Amino acid sequence: MTDAPPMVELRDVVKEFPITSRVLQRRLAAVHAVSGVSLSVPAGSTFGLVGESGCGKTTIGKMIVGLERPTRGSIHFDGRDVWTLSRSERRRLRRDRQLVFQDPYASLDPRMRVGSIVREPLVINRMGSREQQRATVLRLLEEVGLPADAAARYPHEFSGGQRQRIGLARALALSPRLIVADEPVSALDVSIRSQVLNLMRDLQRRHALTYLVISHDLTVVRYLSDLLGVMYLGKLVEVGETETVYARAAHPYTAALVATIPIPDPAHERAKPRRTIRGEPPSATDPPPGCRFHTRCPRAGEICRSVEPPLRAFGPQHLAACHFPLQEPA
Amino acid sequence: MTGAGASVLEVDELRVEIRLRRSTVRAVDGVSFSIAPGETVGLVGESGCGKSTIGLSLLGLLPAGGRLVAGSIRLSGRELTGLPEEELQEVRGDRIGIVFQDPLTSLNPTMTIGDQVGEPLRIHRGASARAARSRAAELLELVGLPGPSRQLDRYPHELSGGMRQRVSLATALACAPALLVADEPTTALDVTTQDQILELLAQLKSELGMAVLLITHDMGVVAGQADRVLVMYAGQLVEAGSTDHVFSHTRHRYTQALLESIPRLTTSRTEALHSIPGQPPDLARPFGGCRFAPRCAFATGECLTAPPPFSGAAGHVFTCIHPVEDGA
Numbered sequence: 001m002t003d004a005p006p007m008v009e010l011r012d013v014v015k016e017f018p019i020t021s022r023v024l025q026r027r028l029a030a031v032h033a034v035s036g037v038s039l040s041v042p043a044g045s046t047f048g049l050v051g052e053s054g055c056g057k058t059t060i061g062k063m064i065v066g067l068e069r070p071t072r073g074s075i076h077f078d079g080r081d082v083w084t085l086s087r088s089e090r091r092r093l094r095r096d097r098q099l100v101f102q103d104p105y106a107s108l109d110p111r112m113r114v115g116s117i118v119r120e121p122l123v124i125n126r127m128g129s130r131e132q133q134r135a136t137v138l139r140l141l142e143e144v145g146l147p148a149d150a151a152a153r154y155p156h157e158f159s160g161g162q163r164q165r166i167g168l169a170r171a172l173a174l175s176p177r178l179i180v181a182d183e184p185v186s187a188l189d190v191s192i193r194s195q196v197l198n199l200m201r202d203l204q205r206r207h208a209l210t211y212l213v214i215s216h217d218l219t220v221v222r223y224l225s226d227l228l229g230v231m232y233l234g235k236l237v238e239v240g241e242t243e244t245v246y247a248r249a250a251h252p253y254t255a256a257l258v259a260t261i262p263i264p265d266p267a268h269e270r271a272k273p274r275r276t277i278r279g280e281p282p283s284a285t286d287p288p289p290g291c292r293f294h295t296r297c298p299r300a301g302e303i304c305r306s307v308e309p310p311l312r313a314f315g316p317q318h319l320a321a322c323h324f325p326l327q328e329p330a
Numbered sequence: 331m332t333g334a335g336a337s338v339l340e341v342d343e344l345r346v347e348i349r350l351r352r353s354t355v356r357a358v359d360g361v362s363f364s365i366a367p368g369e370t371v372g373l374v375g376e377s378g379c380g381k382s383t384i385g386l387s388l389l390g391l392l393p394a395g396g397r398l399v400a401g402s403i404r405l406s407g408r409e410l411t412g413l414p415e416e417e418l419q420e421v422r423g424d425r426i427g428i429v430f431q432d433p434l435t436s437l438n439p440t441m442t443i444g445d446q447v448g449e450p451l452r453i454h455r456g457a458s459a460r461a462a463r464s465r466a467a468e469l470l471e472l473v474g475l476p477g478p479s480r481q482l483d484r485y486p487h488e489l490s491g492g493m494r495q496r497v498s499l500a501t502a503l504a505c506a507p508a509l510l511v512a513d514e515p516t517t518a519l520d521v522t523t524q525d526q527i528l529e530l531l532a533q534l535k536s537e538l539g540m541a542v543l544l545i546t547h548d549m550g551v552v553a554g555q556a557d558r559v560l561v562m563y564a565g566q567l568v569e570a571g572s573t574d575h576v577f578s579h580t581r582h583r584y585t586q587a588l589l590e591s592i593p594r595l596t597t598s599r600t601e602a603l604h605s606i607p608g609q610p611p612d613l614a615r616p617f618g619g620c621r622f623a624p625r626c627a628f629a630t631g632e633c634l635t636a637p638p639p640f641s642g643a644a645g646h647v648f649t650c651i652h653p654v655e656d657g658a
Binding site: 052053159160161189190191192193194195197198201216218219220222223224242256257260261262263264265266267268269270272276277278280281296 | 376377490491492493520521522523524525526528547548549550551552553554555573574577578587588589591592593594597599602603604605606607609
């Protein structure tokens with residue numbers, strides 16, 4: 001699955017958000033949200049993107065669905081450079097890429113009935129007659145495991161898990177090829193979370209979907225993903241097949257992330273080393289020189305403070321950017 | 331669940347109701363537990379199970395419409411239920427400290443860090459402004475804030491989430507409370523920051539010898555922090571015991587289902603995750619039997635007729651009539 005042609009490809013993508021002063025009418029600084037990221041998501045696979053708040057993972061998701069335009073670099077969807085296309089072509093491509101949000105409480109219009117919420121993308125894109133649209137809505141609701149009478153009800157009548165099902169039904173309305181799911185289960189309780197994760201897997205199989213799953217929760221991402229990318233402060237620091245990255249993390253940041261996840265096993269938790277990394281991520285307006293992780297890294301040496309480590313191969317499809325990696329480079 | 335010897339906290343048959351517009355929710359329905367000095371007790375459950383309501387009722391901070399209907403809360407032997415507000419205020423912040431999930435909403439945005447951390451000392455101990463300030467600097471050092479004396483004149487918005495949670499901890503610890511209530515203290519934090527705050531919490535507990543009630547939805551956090559664990563479902567305790575024993579010899583079907591629905595690092599991607607069908611019940615409606623029965627794969631007609639009593643041995647009890655076989 002991971003050698004399929006790429007559905008999405010990012011080439012050296014940079015995204016900066018300028019901080020401007022209204023009074024002085026000029027640019028004061030910039031938030032370096034994404035600083036030169038290249039990655040490729042094979043068709044039909046799930047790519048998991050993990051990292052802590054502010055690492056740029058959500059910005060990447062927004063750029064992939066076309067909600068943000070990269071400052072530099074290019075984004076290719078199904079082999080086409082999205083931002084060189086005409087407006088109308090780009091608009092058509094938008095249907096193929098849908099977004100599912102984290103918070104099912106905030107992302108659904110409370111004044112719209114569920115049927116209209118799911119139907120809206122069809123109406124906007126003038127797809128099918130009213131009757132056809134109604135039939136599509138009922139089919140989608142059934143597919144995500146909601147009762148047919150859900151269409152006539154309002155979002156507040158549903159629980160968090162059911163609302164996330166509504167969000168998935170809406171995302172599927174235009175028969176997309178790619179779904180970007182940004183923290184799809186983070187707002188849900190554990191018992192409900194697994195229902196939604198199982199549904200996402202079923203939908204992927206049934207519709208041959210490609211997923212980009214963004215999350216801070218490594219257990220969720222690991223369960224869903226074929227490939228895993230780890231971001232730190234706007235950089236992709238490690239990428240590879242999920243099992244490989246877990247079992248043989250080359251970057252100390254990846255290893256620390258894997259090690260710090262609390263596991264529901266008291267003996268394991270008590271035995272594990274604590275505080276493997278210190279402090280908190282520096283500001284993205286003024287990222288540190290050299291390796292961006294050096295201020296917190298237990299292995300950092302002199303070179304890390306000045307020279308940015310390039311991505312190096314550690315095995316087939318396994319790359320990491322570290323001067324003092326935990327594995328031997330290939 | 332009453333521990334031996336002098337408990338810091340004893341909660342007995344606590345019942346809390348919350349009046350809503352059209353109905354009354356029995357948020358906590360007959361919960362009893364105790365915490366010994368120096369012990370960390372983890373209170374786990376999903377949204378709406380009543381775990382945070384218990385935390386708030388210990389502090390007399392129930393939301394509007396909330397009412398403690400029955401039961402007793404004793405702190406170091408002193409009954410807290412029925413205390414007038416002024417006396418409760420003496421307890422709060424002095425004998426009981428609290429840390430909430432979101433330090434940005436629990437800290438006062440208009441007060442400097444130094445004033446906030448020192449405030450309990452001025453209120454409860456009559457400390458002078460100067461004494462409170464110098465003690466505040468010591469407390470900030472205790473919770474690992476870098477350059478504590480430089481931080482005294484800063485405001486909460488100038489700090490990161492992890493640093494703010496350290497400030498909340500310093501404030502909660504100012505009067506050396508007998509009990510610290512920590513309600514989802516690391517839920518809003520990134521994993522690497524969470525790791526640091528949990529480490530700090532464990533270290534402070536052993537240094538200061540206080541009792542901790544750790545309220546969380548995260549079974550992983552409980553596994554690493556708690557000496558004992560209390561599992562709640564729909565307003566009641568369903569299983570309680572030493573953390574090791576509850577995790578290794580889980581008896582209640584709800585606890586089992588909850589643990590199985592967490593993807594492990596060893597869960598294969600080809601297998602479907604265990605999940606619990608349906609949703610927690612409406613707490614405004616009366617219950618005939620086991621509250622988990624409608625979602626339980628092992629429920630029989632018997633489960634629906636009467637509330638299941640606590641069974642098991644001292645040290646590990648559960649309310650389930652079709653429990654998981656005790657393997658060892």
